[in-house]
Amino acid sequence: MIRTEELLLNVGPQHPSTHGVFRIVVKLDGEVITEATPVMGYLHRGTEKIAENLNFTQIIPYTDRMDYVSAMTNNYVLVHAVETMMGLEIPLRAEFMRLIVMEMQRVASHLVWWGTYLLDIGAMSPFLYAFRDREIIIDLFNELCGARLTYNYMRVGGVKWDAPPGWMDKVRDFIPYMEKKLQEYDKLVSGNEIFLARIKGIGQYDAATAIDYGLSGANLRCTGVDWDLRKAEPYSLYDRFEFDVPLGTRGDCYDRYRIRLEEIKQSLRILKQAVEQFPQGGETMGKVPRAIRPPAGEVYVRIESPRGEIGCHIVSKGKAEPYRLKFRRPSFVNLQLLPKLLVGETMTNLITILGGVDIVVGEVDC
Amino acid sequence: MGAWLSEPLTWGNALVMFLWGVVFLGIVLGFVTYAIYFERKVIGWMQLRIGPNRVGPFGLFQTVADILKLLVKEDTIPRKADRFLFILAPALAYVPAFSVLVVLPYTQNLYFADLNVGLLYYVALSGISTLAIVIGGWASNNKYALLGGMRSAAQMISYEVPLVISVVGVILLSGSLNLRDIVEAQAGGWFWNWNFLPQIIGFVVFIIAAVSELNRTPFDLPEAESELVAGYHVEYSGFRFAFFMLSEYVYVYAIAALTTVLFLGGWHAPAPFLDFVPGILWFLLKFACIVFFLFWIRATFPRIRVDQLMGLGWKVLLPVSLLNVFLTAVYLELFIKN
């Protein structure tokens, strides 16, 4: 009788494919996972605790650092929560600016996901292609607010900087360029037999499970649940634009892949309309009291970030600092299903499934 | 060279042979150095990058610098590693990689050994490198390395079989295991006399199995970076790591040369009117094309999964290569024998 034993393998926190310092302890029988336990907290900076001693304008840069791949949407959820509490009116131009940068950010974020996901699967070139195109967006953001990743762009009541002259034209030029590139990438990768064999039918779950686990974003929509907050509970100006919410049917990695690619296309569609309708003049900051003190009470707002429903729960006591600030981070919630999905899968599929969830560890740990 | 090789072995001859060996080692190392440079440049261009361009003109000395760095790097051996096996593995990987090169003929007259069972010798020796990878993975006392080593063992066993069987058709056609005779059997002036057209099934199976034998994308599972970090050589550093890298690239050399010899007509020109070009240039050209092909697919393909790899090897490649042997035998029986 040969003595066999289970192998306890520590994947992460230093591992090329855990997208940061995420760690997962897996028990392996051969290469098959019998148990998976995610371990978080390596990037926990206590944002929520720090925020209790800062006023709201000071908190905005901290939100940049949560989901650092999609800082604009994080900015938005915080200022949106404060504005909801204070009942502030946002000038149209500022709201357009916000929407445009958020949709650009969604494109950029999905591009990062696309590149790194293929890198996880073993193809290295798409990563560089995706980053080339993301670079254009980053450059535009850089021109807008002087930062490439952590923008600190939005303020309670509007946006900090107006678009510099010619900026909107560059955005306009970017849209057809990206559409063309997207087709190219689709041709390059989406039909690859090896790639399809790697992701079709992997990490499958049904709609009931997805809802029970509170998944959001592409992770929810891949099961066919039509739930995009931009459509379901429109915020900002999303009810002005025409766009579709791509849905999956099987709930596997392939559907998530298709949905994210399609979402880039839809974001470009929104961008095209937004650039068309962009108001000529107007303010970029609304009338905001000198000291931002939301009235006592609480509010929970949520928006659709590239990763899913990002929410902000503020409890205020009428001071300039929040009494309690809590972020509902989509990566954190989406990750919960992972241990259940992984049982019975191989080591290789661990990477495929984890990559398909699309996490940003800064957001998981907050 | 043939006459000279068959001379009796005297001290003088042995010395000359040894010197030839050293010269050849130098050539191979030169190839490896510039193959790596070439790979990085080519993949760089495919990925919209420049590639190495800092060390020397056009970055030509980049690999030299890399090798120097590897040589002076601290040699670490994990405390709980099996010291003897850990040290043995890189050497064991490299020795067969260099030894198989001896049977490869470059032109009619330029070859280092005229072995009757050249092909068999190649296959038998190259199998030993697998052993080195498994040993290295085991001795590192690292779980990722162990998984990488095990994957490598499974992969090599699965692909050695179709690799050998796919060549059987070529052996049937030329009636010899001697690589020089195999090239001679492809003579005839035109490129359609080369084995890759009559043996198209065997050729395809051979290429797939060969890429797998080389542990290169899309079959780079033993060192799958995104899953196993670096696979079997995760604990190796410095010149021991360099030896693993070296043997990997020497195998690129060997497989490219072997493919040229077996399927692409070796040193023969593709058309009779091109015969004025020396045979060695034709050989090098074909050889370079295959090396480029290997780099090209590395920049293009994602990685296959372990179970799919096994499925492909046993369920597709093996039956197809057997079919190829059968078809070739029937063809020979019906049309050639009489």
Place this chain on the structure above:
Amino acid sequence: MSEEQEKKDKPEEAPAVDPEREAKLKAAAEARAARQAAKEKAEAEAAEAASPEPKPPSPKQPQPDRLVALVRQAAGDDAIMESYLNELNGDMPTLVIHNKHWRSIASMLKEHDELRFNYLRNVSGVDYETHMEVVYHMISLESKQEAAIKVRTERDAASVYSATPVWATANWNEREIYDLLGIDFPGHPDLRRIMMPDDWVGHPLRKDYEPLDSEV
């Protein structure tokens, strides 16, 4: 070397800045106090003026009424400590309930045909210094009806029945609250620290949390 540098710099700089700065600070403080007083007065006046006028009932009013009735029906009349519409948050129906009823109410909220709160959006814990609250924001994906349920518990030996058996989402969220606020969740399948190291002392998001090492 740098210390010397500092010593050299300081005495030169300090007298030059001090008097002017102090005066400024003083003026600013006075101005602030005056402003504060004026504001408080205005606010008090405004509150007095506004309070007699009853607000028009929210169009969403029937929804929470029905919710309250159903909860009362399921868990008894004393289950709800407070119920109101959160005006700040688009009239979100909000119930404050006591922990002892939470378990039965939770499953009712999800299962009941009229409510079907199948999607738990967010769970946050709040330390109110007098008591603790765990807030569950939920929504029904079919009817888009929303609710916030606040489960109140005392501060010492804080404990709230886990909602994980009802909504799987609650799992890590409750672990996070346990970790950062020290609220116990009986019935939770795997209640461990999630963000802080396992040997961490204290619960950082509590208002009375004192870091062990003041330097950090």
